[in-house]
Amino acid sequence: MAIPYPHFIASEKAAMEAGLLSPSQPSIILTQDDLKKIAAYKAVEYVKSGMVIGLGTGSTAKHAVARIGELLRQGKLKDIVGIPTSKMTHEQALSVGIPLSDLDSHPVIDIAIDGADEVDPYLNLVKGRGGSLLREKMVEGVCKKFLVIVDESKLVNYIGDSGLAMPVEVIQFCWKFTASKLQKLFEESGCEAKLRTFGEKKEPFVTDNGNYIIDLYFKESIGDLKVASDSILNLAGVVEHGIFLDMATTVIIAGELGLTVKNK
Numbered sequence: 001m002a003i004p005y006p007h008f009i010a011s012e013k014a015a016m017e018a019g020l021l022s023p024s025q026p027s028i029i030l031t032q033d034d035l036k037k038i039a040a041y042k043a044v045e046y047v048k049s050g051m052v053i054g055l056g057t058g059s060t061a062k063h064a065v066a067r068i069g070e071l072l073r074q075g076k077l078k079d080i081v082g083i084p085t086s087k088m089t090h091e092q093a094l095s096v097g098i099p100l101s102d103l104d105s106h107p108v109i110d111i112a113i114d115g116a117d118e119v120d121p122y123l124n125l126v127k128g129r130g131g132s133l134l135r136e137k138m139v140e141g142v143c144k145k146f147l148v149i150v151d152e153s154k155l156v157n158y159i160g161d162s163g164l165a166m167p168v169e170v171i172q173f174c175w176k177f178t179a180s181k182l183q184k185l186f187e188e189s190g191c192e193a194k195l196r197t198f199g200e201k202k203e204p205f206v207t208d209n210g211n212y213i214i215d216l217y218f219k220e221s222i223g224d225l226k227v228a229s230d231s232i233l234n235l236a237g238v239v240e241h242g243i244f245l246d247m248a249t250t251v252i253i254a255g256e257l258g259l260t261v262k263n264k
């Protein structure tokens with residue numbers, strides 16, 4: 001879908017480096033994907049040679065992975081080690097020439113760059129609509145800086161406010177039982193718990209870790225996020241959830257009027 005953003009401020013270095021705007025062409029129609037690319041290019045400005053980088057997953061993070069690969073090929077970045085958060089990102093990073101490792105060998109990460117599905121005013125996030133929440137939480141939980149890159153459509157007043165899915169990764173064993181427990185936990189918020197499926201045959205979506213995803217949809221706020229997080233994690237059968245509480249250190253938002261950088 002092409003969303004017109006004709007007023008984007010052209011002086012942004014990140015927009016120019018992304019090849020989208022120039023001083024002679026300061027105002028064009030940008031798509032939502034262009035905004036994701038601009039936010040990603042801005043985030044990659046924080047990456048320095050010698051760093052260990054957590055590589056996120058999704059349509060926004062893929063622009064950051066591509067940009068890091070480009071800067072490595074140009075010799076503008078050197079000695080980067082990438083820690084991918086999914087099999088998909090692993091493949092992309094290899095294809096653009098980023099040397100890869102894992103948390104076993106690199107338990108401390110300098111910077112992680114990833115997209116998000118929701119960002120609240122306190123920089124809490126919902127992640128995992130792409131299904132990679134578990135590895136993302138492991139990698140992004142041990143980084144010194146966690147840069148989140150979004151277009152402005154991801155901003156919400158409170159977590160769950162988009163009305164879209166809040167994912168929970170569960171083991172396959174008796175997933176219906178776990179889904180009903182999750183729905184019951186948030187019954188006062190009008191929660192509906194649905195197994196994530198894909199394709200015409202509606203096959204269950206299986207994560208990189210061999211688990212299922214139960215998507216929670218809320219009609220009302222879920223209240224205290226720490227309480228919600230703890231109560232989800234207390235259910236046997238749950239592996240991880242997509243609430244990323246107090247993890248983001250910086251959120252880079254590309255919107256109609258340009259880039260906004262929010263720091264914790």
Ligand SMILES: O=C(CO)[C@H](O)[C@H](O)COP(=O)(O)O
Pocket residue numbers: 056057058059060061114115116117126127128129130131132133136
């Ligand atoms: O959490 C994620 C994947 O598990 C993604 O970062 C999130 O879904 C945002 O994706 P996109 O950049 O495609 O909108």
